[in-house]
Amino acid sequence: MANTRIALVTGGMGGLGEAICVKLAALGHNVVTTHSPGNTKAGEWLESMQRQGYSFRAYPCDVASFESAAACVKQVVGDLGPIDVLVNNAGITRDMTFRKMDKANWDAVVQTNLDSCFNMTKQVCDGMVDRGWGRIINISSVNGQKGAFGQTNYSAAKAGMHGFTKALALEVARKGVTVNTISPGYIGTKMVMAIPKDVLDSKIIPQIPMGRLGKPEEVAGLVAYLSSDEAAFLTGANIAINGGQHMF
Ligand code: CAA
Ligand code: NAP
Numbered sequence: 001m002a003n004t005r006i007a008l009v010t011g012g013m014g015g016l017g018e019a020i021c022v023k024l025a026a027l028g029h030n031v032v033t034t035h036s037p038g039n040t041k042a043g044e045w046l047e048s049m050q051r052q053g054y055s056f057r058a059y060p061c062d063v064a065s066f067e068s069a070a071a072c073v074k075q076v077v078g079d080l081g082p083i084d085v086l087v088n089n090a091g092i093t094r095d096m097t098f099r100k101m102d103k104a105n106w107d108a109v110v111q112t113n114l115d116s117c118f119n120m121t122k123q124v125c126d127g128m129v130d131r132g133w134g135r136i137i138n139i140s141s142v143n144g145q146k147g148a149f150g151q152t153n154y155s156a157a158k159a160g161m162h163g164f165t166k167a168l169a170l171e172v173a174r175k176g177v178t179v180n181t182i183s184p185g186y187i188g189t190k191m192v193m194a195i196p197k198d199v200l201d202s203k204i205i206p207q208i209p210m211g212r213l214g215k216p217e218e219v220a221g222l223v224a225y226l227s228s229d230e231a232a233f234l235t236g237a238n239i240a241i242n243g244g245q246h247m248f
Helices: 015-026 042-051 066-080 103-131 142-146 152-175 197-207 216-226
Strands: 006-009 030-035 057-060 085-088 134-139 177-184 238-241
Touching: 006 015, 006 066, 015 030, 015 042, 015 085, 015 216, 030 066, 042 057, 057 066, 066 103, 085 103, 103 134, 103 152, 103 177, 134 152, 134 216, 142 152, 142 177, 142 238, 152 177, 177 216, 216 238
Parallel strands: 006 030, 006 085, 030 057, 085 134, 134 177, 177 238
Antiparallel strands: none
16 A cells, blocks of 8 residues: 555645655655645746656645645645545744744745645544555644744744644544644755855854755655555654754
8 A cells, every 4th residue: 555645745846845756755645735826937847857767746725825725735645545644744934033024925935835834734634544544744843843943833833833733633543634844954955055154154053063955855755654554653742853953
């Protein structure tokens, strides 16, 4: 059965998402991803992945919108069948000090990072419970665990994701469905490259005991484990993968 599982990874065209798609495909999953409805590079990405030997499917989806998430999952299920593994990975930052933050920048980050967990999980959870097997993996952040300067919106949303994980994990624990959070530290993707270089060099890298950014593949390996049969007893956890930046 492991070879025929369907995994839906939101935001698979981003730095972490692509590595997760590649890893899950290498393990034999049938991998489906989403992109923002306005993403004009989706076709290009799919072709490039095809050249590398990966035949992913991709669907437009605004994860911040319940209606968009519902339409997307309906289409995926109609085309391929029910979803066994959901990775809530799509996310954004709108970094600024609280003093400068307006409501639009609060809402965008909370809706994209946190509401998306409800929007996407709602579409797949009942089916997983009915079939007696499922994996829900929420990609949070070290900054949801420890807070970060300039990220009241993002830290709140990412902390909220783990509250969601814990509550849902309790509800589905007896049904063969696990729900876990991964909290990566700073990984070398375009999200981190958007940080001003002087801030990255002077304020962030020095806080990482390993003295480097993480690699997307390092997070993808953990997603692969959580999505496996072996991880059946692991639920409600928040697994840090941050080069030692935050230990607790
Ligand atoms: N710690 C302490 N002080 C900081 C600071 C930090 N990390 N970052 C900025 N400051 C200080 C500056 O030194 C400056 O102080 P002075 O006024 O005393 O000179 C002050 O804050 C600047 O404040 P401003 O309101 O003028 O802010 P700004 O316009 O310069 O921008 C910022 C502030 C948006 C927070 C900018 O510094 C920034 O982008 N920082 C990076 C935030 C960050 O870590 N984002 C993570 C993105 S990646 C990600 O989120 C992935 C993940 O999950 C890990
Ligand atoms: P990234 O390269 O910027 O990718 C983000 C992805 O999210 C993109 O594929 C984007 O799709 C998608 N997305 C954004 N808004 C969306 C929306 N409304 N609807 C659908 N998709 C949307 O970032 P990343 O570094 O890979 O981050 C992936 C996840 O890991 C995020 O949740 C992030 O918060 C988390 N994280 C990252 C780090 C890090 O250091 N990089 C650390 C901890 C946690 P489009 O391109 O199609 O818009």
